[in-house]
Amino acid sequence: MPELPNLVYVEDRLRAFLPGRAIVTVMVKQPIVLRVLVAQAFEAALAGARITTIERHGPFLRFGFDRDLELVIHPMLAGKFKHTPKTGKVGRGHCFSFHLDDETALHYLDDKKMGKVYLSPSGDYSRIPKYLQQGVDILSADFTMETFAALLKGQRKQVRVFLMDQTRLSAIGNAYADEILFDAGLHPKTFCYQLDQDECHQLFASIVRVMQWGIDTVKQADQPIEIKVRGHVKVRNRKDEPCPKCGATIRRAGVLGYDTYFCPACQPPKRKQFIEWN
Ligand SMILES: [Zn+2]
Structure with a gap:
């Protein structure tokens, strides 16, 4: 995983600008990292959703929305986020991007494809490995x-x-x-x-x-x-x-x-x- 101090830093930085922002469009480049635990497809479920919360649970980062959805990311060793202007350069390991309503984009990258990204109903962590077992x-x-x-x-x-x-x-x-x-x-x-x-x-x-x-x-x-x-x-x-x-x-x-x-x-x-x- 990124070590805890790095994850805490990312959490703080994301929390400073993401809550209140809406996702305009979703672009998926590497579906292999996604685990979609809801009926809709990843892109359709998240398009138009407004981000409400960013929270950490051990080595997981959790995004809440104004709908019955949560995005739970376990970045493992190589998963990372990048925030750029709408048309900014993403770089190696690009997995998916959210284009936001302030003309910026949040990207998720993982050049080892080790991390996992779960899209689940709010509050249901039963199918997310290791989530409920954290000490x-x-x-x-x-x-x-x-x-x-x-x-x-x-x-x-x-x-x-x-x-x-x-x-x-x-x-x-x-x-x-x-x-x-x-x-x-x-x-x-x-x-x-x-x-x-x-x-x-x-x-x-x-x-x-x-x-x-x-x-x-x-x-x-x-x-x-x-x-x-x-x-x-x-x-x-x-x-x-x-x-x-x-x-x-x-x-x-x-x-x-x-x-x-x-x-x-x-x-x-x-x-x-x-x-x-x-
Ligand atoms: Zn010594």
């Missing part, structure tokens, strides 16, 4: 140390796998999972049950701090919504570069098929890492 939103007031401790309790997973489990924490992607563990000083292969109470508190604080840092940094960069701001990360994709805290060489390792980047000095492995006696 606590880590940017919401519901995400407290108590909630976090309850989610961690009894976990047998490696901590990085736990961080990326969207049915528990909604939602942390690969890049921020690495940044959170770096901030917390925890090796990515640490098992959840190996964390002592201080480390649990540290990990919770790091999630909150690192996500807020990401949101603030992306906002300050003030880029067009199609640009993924990522240059501020400290360890992600920085194999063989010096650690910004201690200067040791950043390493890459695999955790259940995902690449993870970490500093071996700042994030030392726990003893008895691979031995579980109980």
Whole structure:
């Protein structure tokens, strides 16, 4: 998915101009990304609709309309939006466009065609995979140390796998999972049950701090919504570069098929890492 800070930025930017705008025409270039869960065709259902709300649900963006419809977009890794004048250039991966009543156009692009775009009746998310299974939103007031401790309790997973489990924490992607563990000083292969109470508190604080840092940094960069701001990360994709805290060489390792980047000095492995006696 675009990481949460990028999605929050897109949500804020779209919310600044889209509610109240009507879709004049719809142009579909890549129907493969569409999942139409209503009787009408995508173009016919949305033509003439006025956008009323823009909301985020974990890694999903949801558009409400002045009719019994919702557009729910799960952009995954490569899905992105672009806002241009009516005849502006769209670029690679063009999936569909809404021509709006202010002579501008909102485009959706995905050059990997991995994301999914659901058009569903309002309030019915039952046929949208993963939508109803999202865990606590880590940017919401519901995400407290108590909630976090309850989610961690009894976990047998490696901590990085736990961080990326969207049915528990909604939602942390690969890049921020690495940044959170770096901030917390925890090796990515640490098992959840190996964390002592201080480390649990540290990990919770790091999630909150690192996500807020990401949101603030992306906002300050003030880029067009199609640009993924990522240059501020400290360890992600920085194999063989010096650690910004201690200067040791950043390493890459695999955790259940995902690449993870970490500093071996700042994030030392726990003893008895691979031995579980109980
Ligand atoms: Zn270091």
